Amino acid sequence: MLNNFNITKLDRKTIVCIYRFLSLIITSVFYLTGPPQASLIFKIGVVVTVIISAKIVTDLYIKHIDYPVILKTIVLVETLGIALLLIPTGGLDSPFLWYALNPVLVAGSFLSSYFSLINMFFYVTCSSVITYRLFNINNSGFLETVYEKADILLVFLLITLVVRLLSIFIKQLEIQAEVLQVQGEELKRKNDKIKSTMARLMDLYRVVETFNTMDSLDNITKSFVDYTVKLTDTDLAFCWLAPGPGKEAEVIFSQEVNCQYMINFKNKLLAEWDKLQQTTQVQKLFLDKETFYISVVRTPSKYYGILGFQELSNEVVTIEENIRHLSFLAELSSIILERLYLQKTTEDLLIAEEQNRIANEIHDKVSQRLFSISSSLYYLDLKWDELSEKILKERLHLTRVTANEALQELRSSIYRLSARKKGEKDFFTANLRAYLENMAKLNEIKVNVNIIGNEDLLSVSHKKAIYRIIYEATGNAIRHGRCKKITVNLFIDAKEARLLVKDNGVGFKYNDSVSVNRGLGITNMGNLAISAGGKLNLYSEPGKGTEVRVVFPLNKIEEIVV
Numbered sequence: 001m002l003n004n005f006n007i008t009k010l011d012r013k014t015i016v017c018i019y020r021f022l023s024l025i026i027t028s029v030f031y032l033t034g035p036p037q038a039s040l041i042f043k044i045g046v047v048v049t050v051i052i053s054a055k056i057v058t059d060l061y062i063k064h065i066d067y068p069v070i071l072k073t074i075v076l077v078e079t080l081g082i083a084l085l086l087i088p089t090g091g092l093d094s095p096f097l098w099y100a101l102n103p104v105l106v107a108g109s110f111l112s113s114y115f116s117l118i119n120m121f122f123y124v125t126c127s128s129v130i131t132y133r134l135f136n137i138n139n140s141g142f143l144e145t146v147y148e149k150a151d152i153l154l155v156f157l158l159i160t161l162v163v164r165l166l167s168i169f170i171k172q173l174e175i176q177a178e179v180l181q182v183q184g185e186e187l188k189r190k191n192d193k194i195k196s197t198m199a200r201l202m203d204l205y206r207v208v209e210t211f212n213t214m215d216s217l218d219n220i221t222k223s224f225v226d227y228t229v230k231l232t233d234t235d236l237a238f239c240w241l242a243p244g245p246g247k248e249a250e251v252i253f254s255q256e257v258n259c260q261y262m263i264n265f266k267n268k269l270l271a272e273w274d275k276l277q278q279t280t281q282v283q284k285l286f287l288d289k290e291t292f293y294i295s296v297v298r299t300p301s302k303y304y305g306i307l308g309f310q311e312l313s314n315e316v317v318t319i320e321e322n323i324r325h326l327s328f329l330a331e332l333s334s335i336i337l338e339r340l341y342l343q344k345t346t347e348d349l350l351i352a353e354e355q356n357r358i359a360n361e362i363h364d365k366v367s368q369r370l371f372s373i374s375s376s377l378y379y380l381d382l383k384w385d386e387l388s389e390k391i392l393k394e395r396l397h398l399t400r401v402t403a404n405e406a407l408q409e410l411r412s413s414i415y416r417l418s419a420r421k422k423g424e425k426d427f428f429t430a431n432l433r434a435y436l437e438n439m440a441k442l443n444e445i446k447v448n449v450n451i452i453g454n455e456d457l458l459s460v461s462h463k464k465a466i467y468r469i470i471y472e473a474t475g476n477a478i479r480h481g482r483c484k485k486i487t488v489n490l491f492i493d494a495k496e497a498r499l500l501v502k503d504n505g506v507g508f509k510y511n512d513s514v515s516v517n518r519g520l521g522i523t524n525m526g527n528l529a530i531s532a533g534g535k536l537n538l539y540s541e542p543g544k545g546t547e548v549r550v551v552f553p554l555n556k557i558e559e560i561v562v
Helices: 009-033 040-063 068-089 095-110 113-134 142-148 150-211 217-232 259-276 319-383 389-417 427-443 460-479 520-531
Strands: 237-241 250-253 283-287 290-299 302-310 446-452 485-492 496-503 535-540 546-553
Touching: 009 040, 009 095, 040 068, 040 095, 068 095, 068 113, 095 113, 095 150, 113 142, 113 150, 142 150, 217 237, 217 250, 217 302, 217 319, 217 520, 237 259, 250 259, 259 283, 290 319, 302 319, 319 389, 427 446, 427 460, 427 485, 460 485, 460 496, 460 520, 460 546, 520 535, 520 546
Parallel strands: 446 485
Antiparallel strands: 237 250, 237 302, 283 290, 290 302, 485 496, 496 546, 535 546
16 A cells, blocks of 8 residues: 555656656657648757757756755756747747646646746746747737637646646655555554564463473573573573582583683683672673673572573664563573472482381381391200200291291382282373373363383383373374374383374474474473483374374383282
């Protein structure tokens, strides 16, 4: 719409030039083939002179189109020249009378209305005087001469007025077009701003979802850096983990840097660390000629490190937005790291508590009976020669009974610790099936689950990775693939665990060698597989659904309980 009404000065110059040469051709043809009576050579000379003048005047117009004073002078000179052209070509009866519409068109398009009217009356007056003085055959008065040519002059005046009105209309269109263009650019800018904001909100949502599926400090730290680059649109970001007991400071960059640069960076942060711990706002850090914006990652009870990005001029995202994003990521990072720290502490406490419980149970029951057996055997060894056969049999029988009781107590403890020995379902596979069944009901889809093998062969990291990969793959199949059927196969043997998640959704064009095709969900699944020592492969084509295949090598040997 804007392009249809965007009539610029260049467009008007083109129209003026086209009309000039078309009118020149038409008037020249009429002049050469019609009155007044004159030799052909003379007429050709006049036409050639007019053509040369037209070329010169046109060049002057184009050169001085933005200089109103010079342009007015050129228009007046051309108007006078065309009026004088009427002398050898027949006055008001000359075909070149209409060629005078050229300066009228220029004045109407590029100059004020007052000047256009003055120029028009100047031409009409000059042409009328020339006709009265040189072509007044009947010796009529000036007004009578003008009246005789009133129809011609009236048409000329009306055409001039129409040209002027069209020029005013075009200028109004130009103003409206400029307003619409400004409004359109403003709307486009706001639309781009909204899209950018929505994209970043989605990124923030994915940040939270991604971090909630990670338990590895290395993966989480790398994700901090990757999302800092993504949300701030910068080239270089970093995450610096503060030194701790038995651990040196560590820094991870979003791209490769040379060794000396990393050493200088670490030393700079170590030197500033005590001072930075006292700050709560985003700070600037200067290293050589580079400037970084940094934020301390901390909780009320612990300082974890620093998250930051390199300052880079950007027309899309302002530095204020980047600072807000950095603050958010730093706060989110502290929450995730605190969760990871508390989770590890909880797991350690649970393990310690379970170890103590098992130790107490064995000490209170099994160890007491073993002590009785040891004491009895010591007594028999000491008094063997002094005891009768009957007493020896009684002592040995009592020792055997005590040993059997100790074995029974030990077996009972093992059975209480093992859900399988109690005839209960495997905890991991049971919860996995329950999750998939609930998901199928909530989303009204069909889910086929096939789990074969002993889950005891899987480590805790394997179970977490498998569960979360299934969660991510099935979620993507429903949200993005719009599938109606999902197949989940898990096969576990002594060597490896093989997972397949297949859907019949819309699919997409995927190329594993092109990183741009890897969405956050695919990246998350890949990281989860790697964190448990596995490898993920994804296959998908438009209209053919998606397959996620993961293989985890296993090194555990299945326990044999007697």
